[in-house]
Amino acid sequence: xxxxxxxxxxxxxxxxxxxxxxxxxxxxxxxxxxxxxxxxxxxxxxxxxxxxxxxxxxxxxxxxxxxxxxxxxxxxxxxxxxx
Numbered sequence: 397x398x399x400x401x402x403x404x405x406x407x408x409x410x411x412x413x414x415x416x417x418x419x420x421x422x423x424x425x426x427x428x429x430x431x432x433x434x435x436x437x438x439x440x441x442x443x444x445x446x447x448x449x450x451x452x453x454x455x456x457x458x459x460x461x462x463x464x465x466x467x468x469x470x471x472x473x474x475x476x477x478x479x
Contacts, residue, residue: 401438408449415442 403411418439421427427435458470 401441403441403445406445408446411442411445411449415439415446418442 401414406414418435421435422432422439454473457473459473461469461471463469
């Protein structure tokens, strides 16, 4: 029986911790094949959830700019920009 996860109630950190636990479980090699397939599907769902959370957080991040006159503005953060 497949156990459903309510992603709406999970934080990024909780989802990542569950994903890491699943990876450790699968890497141990002690999981039966049918169970491994089921937890792999759960891991895939958690991975997508974490990626979506990170993408949404990145969209909210802005770069703060200070002009020579002291004016403060914001602009989208360029993730390819070197510091």
